[in-house]
Amino acid sequence: MSVSSPGPAPAQSSPAIQLRGLLRHFHNRAGAVTKALDGVSLEVAQGEIFGIVGRSGAGKSTLIRCVNLLERPTQGEVRVLGEDLMLLDDAALRQRRRGIGMVFQHFNLLSSRTVAENVAFPLEVAGVPKAERTARVAEVLGLVGLAQKAENYPAQLSGGQKQRVGIARALAPRPRILLCDEATSALDPETTHDILGLIRQLRDKLDLTVLLITHEMAVVKEICDRVAVMEAGQVLEQGRVFDVFTRPTHPTTRSFIAGTIGHSVPTGTVARLPAPRPGEEKRLLQVLFAGPNSTRAVISEASRRYGIDLDIISGRIDEIAGEPFGLMALAAYGPSTALDEAVAWFEELGLVVTPLAEVI
Numbered sequence: 001m002s003v004s005s006p007g008p009a010p011a012q013s014s015p016a017i018q019l020r021g022l023l024r025h026f027h028n029r030a031g032a033v034t035k036a037l038d039g040v041s042l043e044v045a046q047g048e049i050f051g052i053v054g055r056s057g058a059g060k061s062t063l064i065r066c067v068n069l070l071e072r073p074t075q076g077e078v079r080v081l082g083e084d085l086m087l088l089d090d091a092a093l094r095q096r097r098r099g100i101g102m103v104f105q106h107f108n109l110l111s112s113r114t115v116a117e118n119v120a121f122p123l124e125v126a127g128v129p130k131a132e133r134t135a136r137v138a139e140v141l142g143l144v145g146l147a148q149k150a151e152n153y154p155a156q157l158s159g160g161q162k163q164r165v166g167i168a169r170a171l172a173p174r175p176r177i178l179l180c181d182e183a184t185s186a187l188d189p190e191t192t193h194d195i196l197g198l199i200r201q202l203r204d205k206l207d208l209t210v211l212l213i214t215h216e217m218a219v220v221k222e223i224c225d226r227v228a229v230m231e232a233g234q235v236l237e238q239g240r241v242f243d244v245f246t247r248p249t250h251p252t253t254r255s256f257i258a259g260t261i262g263h264s265v266p267t268g269t270v271a272r273l274p275a276p277r278p279g280e281e282k283r284l285l286q287v288l289f290a291g292p293n294s295t296r297a298v299i300s301e302a303s304r305r306y307g308i309d310l311d312i313i314s315g316r317i318d319e320i321a322g323e324p325f326g327l328m329a330l331a332a333y334g335p336s337t338a339l340d341e342a343v344a345w346f347e348e349l350g351l352v353v354t355p356l357a358e359v360i
């Protein structure tokens with residue numbers, strides 16, 4: 001048995017992963033049903049890093065486990081590299097799973113084995129001859145920057161190093177697809193950044209397709225090309241990360257994003273803002289803008305059109321995958337209806353307006 005790429009070569013145009021109408025229902029003893037997946041459809045293109053984000057219980061783990069059929073959907077279609085996995089017998093499925101590597105939150109390393117032995121494990125299971133195994137282990141440990149640690153035991157490694165071993169083990173059988181199940185959730189922010197950087201590098205170098213699940217929008221912002229936002233077993237929205245961040249359509253997405261790119265406005269500044277005049281209101285707003293509309297021009301025009309005052313409290317430019325977007329905190333003063341009209345006009349122009357209280 002060799003470690004050459006498992007499974008049939010895909011047609012170039014077919015998506016790496018296609019999920020259609022997935023249902024996964026769990027029945028408890030009392031007869032109640034949990035719809036962990038309630039009609040999920042999505043496609044991940046070859047070479048893409050696709051994120052699934054959602055709160056605890058949204059159905060993310062169930063979904064990612066359906067991709068290699070560790071979890072069998074109650075209904076729906078799971079296609080990987082164009083092939084319907086649900087139609088395969090056990091032996092064929094075991095073989096295809098070698099083409100789908102998996103990385104776990106808690107690394108799942110065997111403590112009694114060295115780093116090299118952990119990485120060799122899936123190759124042993126696949127019956128790869130020893131010499132070939134040794135060469136491949138050295139190669140993947142080099143890829144993840146752990147060549148010097150081959151003879152160490154997991155207990156001698158930091159969390160980030162353990163995850164590098166987890167990634168090397170997943171890559172040893174030369175998968176085309178890498179599933180990452182909260183791969184950085186047990187790591188500190190700096191190590192998270194390193195591991196995400198490594199995953200991106202490996203995607204580029206090995207032409208991998210990566211599907212990751214996370215509860216952190218910051219992870220999505222840092223590494224993903226596209227994202228699906230999940231809640232209660234359903235996909236609320238999906239699209240390019242830049243579009244979902246700058247034009248979220250669902251309140252859950254907005255609240256996820258708010259926590260990630262939200263404003264920090266000094267409380268003293270807010271406290272010093274003047275009170276509204278009688279018959280007027282004061283609203284503190286965050287305005288997110290991307291694309292052709294310059295905010296400064298939009299803000300002065302809104303003042304003129306609606307007879308309101310708009311004071312800029314703070315502003316900054318952020319970016320996702322090199323594409324810039326602006327964030328501005330505004331204090332808006334005027335009659336309630338005029339403020340409503342101005343906000344509606346901003347939104348018509350494609351700006352995303354959120355009460356500042358929701359983002360600080």
Ligand SMILES: Nc1ncnc2c1ncn2[C@@H]1O[C@H](COP(=O)(O)OP(=O)(O)OP(=O)(O)O)[C@@H](O)[C@H]1O
Pocket residue numbers: 026027034035036054055056057058059060061062063215
């Ligand atoms: N084996 C199971 N038996 C019964 N219910 C389950 C099972 N696995 C998951 N569930 C339920 O399905 C729903 C989705 O769970 P899932 O673990 O997929 O969510 P998640 O988004 O990954 O959350 P977390 O991040 O907390 O793992 C939850 O309500 C969970 O309790």
